[in-house]
Amino acid sequence: MEPILNLPVNLDAVTCATWPNVALGDAKEAIQPLPETSNLCTVVVNLPGRVTAKEVRMLMRDLKAELAVDQPCVVLDLRDVKEMDSAGLDLLLRCVAETIRRDGTIRLRGISPEAATVLELTGMDQILGLSPENTEVDLGIALQDVVEAERSLAA
């Protein structure tokens, strides 16, 4: 597992949450329950093939539950994403907001061509600092202004 932001990572504490292609109503089973770990734990979230309005509501509800830890370290892996719409982009942004609110870090990686196309179509690639040469990004750095705004609101 690659280090994130050069922070020391306790590999025993690394856990993985995955979403297989879920039918509507199966979202609760999509994320494996996470065991109790130390505070420094990394959650790798492999988004499923479809991240559209139909799936997002349930995905967000379950993801929020998993992010409800102090200083979460989150990796969003988009390599399996074949379909994404504005609701899917909203999910990404809400993950970022949730993670930042808990003073955590969030990283995007493994962006599929389909996901990259949607990010480019909506201009999110520029906001996130994505390019053909740079396909992994620390959303905290990319959205620094948002981070600062969130922190000053929280303060």
Add this chain to the structure above:
Amino acid sequence: MHVGAIVTIPNAVGLDGSPDRNAKTSIAGWEVLGSSVLNRVLERLRVFGIGDIAVLSEQHGTSAIGGEAFWNLWESNVGRYVSYGVSVLVLARVGSYTELDFGDLLRFHREGQSLLTEVHDQQGPLEVVVVNAAHLRDGNGSYRSRLRNVLSKPQQYRFAGYSNRLRSVSDFRRLAKDALLGRAAIRPFGEEIAPNVWMGEGAQIDASALVEGPAYIGQDSRIRAGVRICGMSAVEQRCEIDCGTTVDDSCVMPKTYVGPGLNVSGAVAAENTLFHLRRNVKLQFNDRRLLSAIGAGRGWLPPTYLWSQRGSGRLVQ
């Protein structure tokens, strides 16, 4: 010399040129600068005096691609021409777009005294053949088998003009660019409102929009505030490009709505489908805020434009 033509529309193809049975139309039916590839081929035939034209689709019937239903229809049309006393039959498949001089081709065929002439360019056959109807009339078996017998000994007509094999969506995009650059003899349907910027009748461009030539805005299309059209892009008829969107190096097919604040780059947008050419992906959207067919839950918005066909605005040459 009585000349007839049978024009065949091939099946729809996907991004990579393989048959796509889920696609609504073949590339032959796609519009380039205001008129479909098929219509441009038909127009060309008529310009050269070939007015008796039958158009057949390989997707005819529910049978397999190029199946029984299509060939039955083909046979009956050939039979019709033969019985009407046509002397020469032009068989063209609009799998490729070719700017043939049909007059020269027919003259070559007549002078060559061959039963069949096949058009070739540097890359090979161009799916256009000229055949003497007398041979089809007098032979045995189906017309298809009679044609097959003659195909083994064609004379070749070497074509050096403009052709595009239209094997993929990328080929289609290249055709649109070549048309805008004047490399292909494709006349945009509309008025040239600025050097290398053409606009169809009833199109509306907001005064704050930026259109960089060469570019084409089709009939009745709406270009909203803050839109940027650049990179040799073509927006076909009855489209709506919503506020703040950039269309760069792309084609937008008829009746396509493109949502606000988007960046369509290196792509062909067709209703709710986006073909991204560099990444070689095809995406279909059910999200009307991004891409949708005009009329799919969206009304035709009232015009708030400040540009008219003869008005002024920001055009970059």
